[in-house]
Amino acid sequence: MTDTSARQTLTGRSYNWRVVDIVVAALIAVAGGVIFWAWSQGANLISAPVNAFYPPLTGLYAGGWMIPAVLGMLIIRKPGAALFCETVAATGELIMGSQYGTTVLISGVLQGLGAELVFAAFMYKKFNLPVSLLAGAGAGLFCGLNDSFLPWGWNIAYAGGDKLAYIIFTAISGAVIAGGLSWLATRGLARTGVLSSFASRKAATEPVFS
Amino acid sequence: MRQELTLRGNHAVLTRANPLAKFAAVMLVTMVLALSIDWVSASVALTFELALLPLAGLTVGLLWQRGWPLILAAALGGWSTTILAPDSGSILLDARIWSISEGSLELGLGFMLRGLAIALPAVLLMSCTDPTDLADALAQKAKLPHRFVLGTLAAMRLVGLMAEEWQTIGMARRARGVGSHGNPLQRLRATLGQSFGLLVQAVRRASRLAVTMEARGFGDAPRTWARKSAFSGLDAWVFLGGLLIAGAAVASALAAGTWNMVFLARQ
Amino acid sequence: MPADHGVRPATVTARGWGWRHAGRPRPAVSGLDLDIRPGERVLLLGPSGAGKSTLLHALAGVLGDSSAGAAGSAPADAEDADETGSLLIDGAPPRAQRGRAGLMQQDPETQVVLSRLGDDVAFGAENLTVPPADIWMRVAEALEDVGLGRLPLDHPTSSLSGGQKQRLALAGILAMRPGLILLDEPTANLDPAGVLEVRDAVGRCLAKTGATLVVVEHRVSIWKDLVDRIVVLQPGSATHSAVLIDGPPDRVLAQARDMLTAAGVWVPGYVPQTRPRGTRTGTPAAGPGGAASAGQLLLAAEDLAVSRERPRRAGLRGGFRPVPPEPVQSAITAQVRAGEALTITGPNGSGKSTFALTLAGLLAPVSGRVSATLDLSAGAGIDPYKWKAQQLIARIGTVFQEPEHQFVTGRVLDELMFGPRHLGRGGDRVDELLERLRLTELVDANPYTLSGGEKRRLSVATVLAAHPRVLVLDEPTFGQDANTWAELASFLSELLDDGTAVVSVTHDAEFSQVLGGTELSLRAPEHREPEGLEPGREEGKIKAS
Numbered sequence A: 001m002t003d004t005s006a007r008q009t010l011t012g013r014s015y016n017w018r019v020v021d022i023v024v025a026a027l028i029a030v031a032g033g034v035i036f037w038a039w040s041q042g043a044n045l046i047s048a049p050v051n052a053f054y055p056p057l058t059g060l061y062a063g064g065w066m067i068p069a070v071l072g073m074l075i076i077r078k079p080g081a082a083l084f085c086e087t088v089a090a091t092g093e094l095i096m097g098s099q100y101g102t103t104v105l106i107s108g109v110l111q112g113l114g115a116e117l118v119f120a121a122f123m124y125k126k127f128n129l130p131v132s133l134l135a136g137a138g139a140g141l142f143c144g145l146n147d148s149f150l151p152w153g154w155n156i157a158y159a160g161g162d163k164l165a166y167i168i169f170t171a172i173s174g175a176v177i178a179g180g181l182s183w184l185a186t187r188g189l190a191r192t193g194v195l196s197s198f199a200s201r202k203a204a205t206e207p208v209f210s
Numbered sequence B: 001m002r003q004e005l006t007l008r009g010n011h012a013v014l015t016r017a018n019p020l021a022k023f024a025a026v027m028l029v030t031m032v033l034a035l036s037i038d039w040v041s042a043s044v045a046l047t048f049e050l051a052l053l054p055l056a057g058l059t060v061g062l063l064w065q066r067g068w069p070l071i072l073a074a075a076l077g078g079w080s081t082t083i084l085a086p087d088s089g090s091i092l093l094d095a096r097i098w099s100i101s102e103g104s105l106e107l108g109l110g111f112m113l114r115g116l117a118i119a120l121p122a123v124l125l126m127s128c129t130d131p132t133d134l135a136d137a138l139a140q141k142a143k144l145p146h147r148f149v150l151g152t153l154a155a156m157r158l159v160g161l162m163a164e165e166w167q168t169i170g171m172a173r174r175a176r177g178v179g180s181h182g183n184p185l186q187r188l189r190a191t192l193g194q195s196f197g198l199l200v201q202a203v204r205r206a207s208r209l210a211v212t213m214e215a216r217g218f219g220d221a222p223r224t225w226a227r228k229s230a231f232s233g234l235d236a237w238v239f240l241g242g243l244l245i246a247g248a249a250v251a252s253a254l255a256a257g258t259w260n261m262v263f264l265a266r267q
Numbered sequence C: 001m002p003a004d005h006g007v008r009p010a011t012v013t014a015r016g017w018g019w020r021h022a023g024r025p026r027p028a029v030s031g032l033d034l035d036i037r038p039g040e041r042v043l044l045l046g047p048s049g050a051g052k053s054t055l056l057h058a059l060a061g062v063l064g065d066s067s068a069g070a071a072g073s074a075p076a077d078a079e080d081a082d083e084t085g086s087l088l089i090d091g092a093p094p095r096a097q098r099g100r101a102g103l104m105q106q107d108p109e110t111q112v113v114l115s116r117l118g119d120d121v122a123f124g125a126e127n128l129t130v131p132p133a134d135i136w137m138r139v140a141e142a143l144e145d146v147g148l149g150r151l152p153l154d155h156p157t158s159s160l161s162g163g164q165k166q167r168l169a170l171a172g173i174l175a176m177r178p179g180l181i182l183l184d185e186p187t188a189n190l191d192p193a194g195v196l197e198v199r200d201a202v203g204r205c206l207a208k209t210g211a212t213l214v215v216v217e218h219r220v221s222i223w224k225d226l227v228d229r230i231v232v233l234q235p236g237s238a239t240h241s242a243v244l245i246d247g248p249p250d251r252v253l254a255q256a257r258d259m260l261t262a263a264g265v266w267v268p269g270y271v272p273q274t275r276p277r278g279t280r281t282g283t284p285a286a287g288p289g290g291a292a293s294a295g296q297l298l299l300a301a302e303d304l305a306v307s308r309e310r311p312r313r314a315g316l317r318g319g320f321r322p323v324p325p326e327p328v329q330s331a332i333t334a335q336v337r338a339g340e341a342l343t344i345t346g347p348n349g350s351g352k353s354t355f356a357l358t359l360a361g362l363l364a365p366v367s368g369r370v371s372a373t374l375d376l377s378a379g380a381g382i383d384p385y386k387w388k389a390q391q392l393i394a395r396i397g398t399v400f401q402e403p404e405h406q407f408v409t410g411r412v413l414d415e416l417m418f419g420p421r422h423l424g425r426g427g428d429r430v431d432e433l434l435e436r437l438r439l440t441e442l443v444d445a446n447p448y449t450l451s452g453g454e455k456r457r458l459s460v461a462t463v464l465a466a467h468p469r470v471l472v473l474d475e476p477t478f479g480q481d482a483n484t485w486a487e488l489a490s491f492l493s494e495l496l497d498d499g500t501a502v503v504s505v506t507h508d509a510e511f512s513q514v515l516g517g518t519e520l521s522l523r524a525p526e527h528r529e530p531e532g533l534e535p536g537r538e539e540g541k542i543k544a545s
Ligand SMILES: Nc1ncnc2c1ncn2[C@@H]1O[C@H](COP(=O)(O)OP(=O)(O)OP(=O)(O)O)[C@@H](O)[C@H]1O
Pocket: A196, C021, C022, C024, C028, C046, C047, C048, C049, C050, C051, C052, C053, C054, C055, C451, C452, C453
């Protein structure tokens, strides 16, 4: 009995995007861009010495760029949300001025895809902490791969070992910063009541692991 | 901050070209440059790009004002490549994990120039393209779904507002006794709190904006476009220009013998 | 005449209509029976939380989930939104006829969709598949009607003032040629001149098109002469009907005056009773500087120039030196004294908030200086901007224009205890504040989920809990019903008598009258357009009273 009603809720919840889903997703991506821009003011100070010391360590704060992918999906909970948010975030970065030129769009699409694939693997039904961490790691993995192996990647000329180190760092950073923080932020947002018209409105009381 | 998403006052030639044509040209140059790390192709492209600044309504001074952080970042990218790329040729400096050789120095220099040559056209593109025109072109010419394109465009308009909001939330929290002073951990906590405040505000604003749009009949149904996005003769020239820059960069690098495909990079 | 403009005034019929928001235990509106005839102009009143906005949203067809109903699946979740009865426009559900009704919400910033003036007005018409050639005709006409016809079509919408933004939103609605115009507090946040501007624009458009109007506003006097019916809603309940009072303005105002004032409605000619100044009751406030004596100078601004923008870094050529921003106001001189009120007035965008924030030590001055007397600083240094956050809150408390910006915890009680706890004090004043500002019932609620009036009161209370000797309030009375207004004004007058200095930014003349003291009125900002620059024109302050 409970089983069928639960299924009904799921099918009843349409996978169609509403206007509010689109605008909120886009603005989350944009706000994520603003937050990261503000954060990187401080990060720049750290980045210079790190870069001089052992550049792959910079992968450790790449996670900030991937927050929109995970956060967008955790809030909207519709297929494509991770991909869409990350692409919009990259577009925003392009408009504000990016040192990566138009290749930032490709990075955005790939990072979004990394997170999207993880959520898809769970059939868009699970949005708990482990899945968030995995999705963040997925985005980080794709980010590391993009930076290390595609022609426009900034680390394309690194030696093999350094590339591997960099990819591991981005995946960890993606899991912790993009996955963990987004999960916490979603719970916090749900508690404030601003998510009342989204599928995630009860995120604050959902179990952590199942 | 409030005005950054409009081009008012810029009447340069390139502002009249279709954004898709400009985008295609920039993409073409970017991809070709991405294929090789060498200083010749990068500097040729860079020279052409600098020559095009006036067509986009930019001057070197303006570019420096807007772009100096990017230029510093490109230099840093070159540095990390210099110390981390596999060595070749005579070793100039060796300190455990750091090492600089002739080969890695050349690679680093090429990398830095290439980075600039990739970043510059994007700055050029955005300074002569109004996001509204870009959205029009994406929805009408590239046939992307209009709900997504216009929804995103409307959200983008709030970027400047969000940046102001960030500042206001910072002040409001100081007025409550949450300073951004103290040890790094306290600062991190303060920043996270401020970010959260911004997110709450973003979701609220966006929800209200969505209601505004729906109340004006925005939705799935087909719509008309008050301004047609069209291609003109200018666009053919823009695309040809991109082709020319890309071609010149490759040809000169091949002629100079420095062409260095990334996948087959000298080890 | 209506036929000229292709506008067919709409009819509204509600029969036992009700709506419960998702996740809410009680309906926002229930048992609503209402008929509005074509061309009728209705002023909708009611206390905060009565469901006025909910009704307008329903009429605009934007309430709830647009795709949920499409599949025909009933909501299986008790937490989902719930509709009862029927609400029809011209006999059909509002959702099925987008474009019949045009809705204007309260926040001007989210009324603007696109970044160019012309595009924004055209947006609605495009969605209704009006042929492109007609759209530009409609756009020009709508802009003319609201008095924005002189601006170029590519004028950036971000550089419009608050009042202009409201008129722009109205133009966007008019270009859709709706039969029903819905305005939700269209003049909140505007200065008195802006209020009249918007009201008159609405009046002109109605005269021209004959459309039906439903407008929500707390203050009756603005709309009294334009509407021909007043409807007062009361909060949803199962037992009585949603409509409390219904009738022509004159009759309602004459016969139901007491009912209206009891419900907190601002009736023309009625100023709520407040505590008179100068009847000292409590013990004098004890700040870090000890007991206050009235009239003592606490804080002074000298030749101050203010701006929200921070100095830019000049590039290499400027030696990365900071370049000061263009100030919004300059040459401001003001003094803040213990036990005295200072009121800052001026049109929208004149820099009132910016000045208040600078005075409160939150923004760095562009030039000139803000200095605290020894009496106030008590060892913290002369410049409030340099104080640590904790030193600041014990000396100067600031209440922001938007309360939500200031919430830092997830619970009302924690929010109130936050300041005292940071100062290492007990919350001795907290219980009294809860009581006085009617927040006792809400101690466990999340601050973000409160209603507008409650949020405002909470943000005032949180600042007071830290015992500041100077209080800076930005638009403390905006959006308040008359009852809350009276409570707040009385409370502040008591604080004044106890020696606290109160600086308030307000458009509300009655409020500043209750507090007394000096008024600093800022002049309208120059219109700084990219073209036609007039550098160095004199800006400044006028000191009155
Ligand atoms: N999206 C929403 N989700 C949940 N509850 C809501 C939502 N919008 C409004 N409510 C609740 O519904 C009730 C009626 O709200 P509504 O905004 O219609 O009141 P109002 O009469 O417009 O009040 P005000 O004068 O303060 O604007 C309130 O209790 C409010 O908290």
